[in-house]
Amino acid sequence: MENIPRDKLLGIYECMLRIREFENKIYYLFIDGFIPGTIHLYQGQEAVAAGVCANLRKDDVITSTHRPHGHAIAKGVPSGSLMAEIFGKSTGCCKGKGGSMHVGDIDVGMPPAIAIVAGGIPVAAGMALAFKFQKKNSVAVSFFGEGATNEGVFHETLNMASLWNLPVVYICENNLYAASTHIEKAFKITDIAKRADAYGMPGRTVDGNDAVAVYSAAKEAVEQARAGKGPSLLVCNTYRHGGHSRGDACTYRPKGEKEEWLKKDPLIIMENMLLEAKLLSADGIKAMKEKAEQEMIEASEFAKASPLPAPEQALEDLWA
């Protein structure tokens, strides 16, 4: 942490605050009926998106999943167009064609999130391959849950990414559950990072609730990729505070588990760090929170005020 500039740390913290505020807002907006379908929220995992993306440039790219809001904010999708997309409005980042599970904006390096578990893993490798062809020094980062590492395409892709030395970084957010399924019911192993060995790729695990730890580990991985030294797998151990999706009471979780994890809330960890290091005062924190809150109020006003697409617009945007 000593070596990380104050700006960078404040940037990460701000990003985490913005994600938290965004998701809190979405939660209530969903309950209030503003949001169609379902939502998969990111509260509790903010350190991962924020810590990783703090290492990325605009011309780097990410792939995301059914739980993409945090990644989108961290990669720079404006909160207004993001929220509007989740509302299904025509001002949304996908013109209302994508929805909560498919948010993205290629202009900031995020193609639509892919809600088929693990579906984005080869796509990230493909973008990395393109960068290699194009002799750009951009990097592709793929976010996915620990559940995704049991899909075949994870295996196929990590092997090729390693074989071809692609500039891609694989970020596995191990939040202990895939929907209702605890890792113990889906893995015989406990250290998912070891799976990288099967591909001759470096694999590493970090505390995914410690944004600084995530940032530092991702920095190494991103720099390695950018320098043409190949891909890696970074497992971030974390926890989702809420249910898997709307209306999930988490009755499959043991009592007290969530409470334990709330103590390790990544925002609290980061706040304490900043306070202890005297990089920020309590007032400073308050100001930043208010700013994030204000931004998301405006985002939701924007989304509410935006028009719905006309029905026939469904017929547009299929063919290039």
Add this chain to the structure above:
Amino acid sequence: MENIPRDKLLGIYECMLRIREFENKIYYLFIDGFIPGTIHLYQGQEAVAAGVCANLRKDDVITSTHRPHGHAIAKGVPSGSLMAEIFGKSTGCCKGKGGSMHVGDIDVGMPPAIAIVAGGIPVAAGMALAFKFQKKNSVAVSFFGEGATNEGVFHETLNMASLWNLPVVYICENNLYAASTHIEKAFKITDIAKRADAYGMPGRTVDGNDAVAVYSAAKEAVEQARAGKGPSLLVCNTYRHGGHSRGDACTYRPKGEKEEWLKKDPLIIMENMLLEAKLLSADGIKAMKEKAEQEMIEASEFAKASPLPAPEQALEDLWA
């Protein structure tokens, strides 16, 4: 080897001879135009099928691949019905509906071979799961090439097999090539058995040209599975003497490579062992070879003399 009964060793050797004779016969019959389509021959890998299947009972099952003749013989499909199937005759083990890549006979524990690379891997786990439900102590064995370990379904299945402790044994025949692709072009790692670690499954590598070594390693794996102690992955390093399929001149192989491997021909290794251990005389070997040769002459006579199916029989056997 000391602990292995003479009968067992002779049985393995006989099986290898039978496979070699069968495949040699097929080779010439194909050139002579008796066999439609294509063939994927097994010469050079006999120690694997023979060594593994010497541990199996009739109520054990196997799955096989596009290169299945050796597995079929080792599991007990009669050479006549096997050859007839490859000829496309109605006396074939699949009534001519399967063909060279789909031989099998469930009556001896071999469902049709699956020619989609890695396609049989979950099927074997499924049969093993059935045995577990049925409280049988049968075992399922799945044969596949090293190339198959790059398919996603290999990964998905080994994880579940390990998680559920299924009575299944995975036999990877690493013959250095997947069609024209050398392992160096498909893997960053060299020790494929290490992939088992990703699933918390024991993985092990043996000399796949040494039938006794294969037999012993497979014995351990099969006994472990049969005892309810779970699956394992056994990588057998070997070499196919011929091309990938018909008409493959192997121009992608470095000069001299085949010659080196021919010195390690599994049949020669086994013969020398038997001779050295004085378990068999040169005459005995000759007699066994002649017997195998005779069997395959008869198999080919049977196949030649058998009728082709009537065209309309194509319409039968789809629905149960």
Add this chain to the structure above:
Amino acid sequence: MKKMSIAEALREAIREEMVRDERVFCIGEDIGITGGFGGAFTVTLGLSDQFGHERILDTPISESGFIGIAIGAAMAGMRPIADFEYGDFAFCAMDQLVNNMSKLRYMSGGKVKLPMVVRVPVGATRRGAQHAQSIESYFFHVPGIKIACPSTAYDAKGLLKTAVRDDNPVMVFEHKKLYGAKGARKVEGAMDVEQEIPDEEYLIPFGKAEVKKEGKDVTIVATLRMVYESLAAAAVLEKEGISAEVIDPRTLIPFDWECVMDSVKKTGRLLIVHEDNYTGGWGAEIAASVAEKAFDYLDAPIKRVCAPDIPVPYSPPMEDFYIPSAEKIVKAIKEII
């Protein structure tokens, strides 16, 4: 008699078959976790309490793997019921479904059997393109797979029980908006199609359509939720003096050609409705076959009302536009009458 939603009726069918036959088991993601959902749509809720976690087998997220495992288990004498949480994920297992499940028996010369059921939730429910597809038509084209599409709780129970007892692979397509209109996991726009289910056991044979409403001017063939849109359209038309016959084939493979053909011979007109995309959908086969075989009986061109040839859009007005409606059915019928 007991009132049941489709989810409950399916659950009862599974329960009864599992009690009756110990070879039957369920396999899929999130189907049996204690405290969990009972599958994405509650169909298996509570079953692991009764049958244990071995027979309600939760898998990792590995569709290709668990379908292959179901195939192997079926060949070795079990009768698995596999569950795709959303039909869209079936594409992850397509190789196993198309290359193995549908073909292994044939390849074996009729020696192996694959008695297995694959349950596939379909339909658009405000979730965007990858959790919304109606994918019956892809499997309609695969020789060797039977296809059931229950639209009522009564049918759901009877067809699923028949599917479990069939010695062939059967895919059961279930519409997400028909599972039930109550509870935390119901989807937006869910319809209440609860029905009285007899206490006695019953089976519904495959290949027997049901005439949901008799009529004489036009025949409508529709499945799943489209049965209800068609009935609503028929009610509207009735008021305007047009009498529509509504047929639910209930199974697509085998298909009750006789029922549809007889109806068309009577009405001289046919409209087919499905939520699956238009081009190359199963409706095209019905239209083509009827046009061929009832050539002399047709008084008007056969029309189809289907989703347009686009992925499923997310935003409600666009999704509503995407899904065939009673209104569009009425309009199409007026064009051929």
Add this chain to the structure above:
Amino acid sequence: MKKMSIAEALREAIREEMVRDERVFCIGEDIGITGGFGGAFTVTLGLSDQFGHERILDTPISESGFIGIAIGAAMAGMRPIADFEYGDFAFCAMDQLVNNMSKLRYMSGGKVKLPMVVRVPVGATRRGAQHAQSIESYFFHVPGIKIACPSTAYDAKGLLKTAVRDDNPVMVFEHKKLYGAKGARKVEGAMDVEQEIPDEEYLIPFGKAEVKKEGKDVTIVATLRMVYESLAAAAVLEKEGISAEVIDPRTLIPFDWECVMDSVKKTGRLLIVHEDNYTGGWGAEIAASVAEKAFDYLDAPIKRVCAPDIPVPYSPPMEDFYIPSAEKIVKAIKEII
């Protein structure tokens, strides 16, 4: 002008496009290995010598992975040409093809582009059920994928070049028996369809059918190898005084409705021929649409000659029975004339 087989014509198309545009690259199994096959059917033979192993990229056996990689590369500005050695293996990558390739652009609200080509060898060649399928119809049903089916060397070159330049995903279905009738990798029953190919560059627009033979009594629509069976049938019929018009649509998506409709309005009769299975094949869509739109012009029911609804059997007499033939086409036409 140079005589070329289809494999050679495809190779030339790839070569020219790779020279012209450095964004174009090939990806697949066994396509570029030095001393290897150049793909299962020699199409890419020698190209790695010219362009290097980076641009003719050999992959491990990982279809889902390499198609996903092609998708990502296309989104990031490249123009990949992916190769399935046999079409049957496309099912291994079905999720990437259907859920990603065809939908990502739409899901993005039209912001991303996926200019990519997927080459798919089809057709039965004495190899049994898993190396034999004609699978055009599955993809014909996916909104967002263009489909080309070249039957001649001239078309193969022109259509593939157009495919590479298209900003949308294009699947090119190639028939194994049409690649070429010479060389070690030719298949049993391969036809010699070598053709003079112009030295100058040319492109063939999508959606333009070719009338292979004019006629006035019946229209035959056929693709790939079935074009030749249809022409053979037409020749037989000609001798018996029946004049058949044979149309090769060349692309199925987009489809040249105008050409087919005009022909049917002239002949009043339509027969569709494909090697893909009968039920739910693309022929059903053509039949249904023409029956609807040319209702008043049809003098007889539209018929289809297709493979029966079974997997592909291995044994030659059964496989021959499976594949639609000139004989069956003649017979079907006589039934409607």
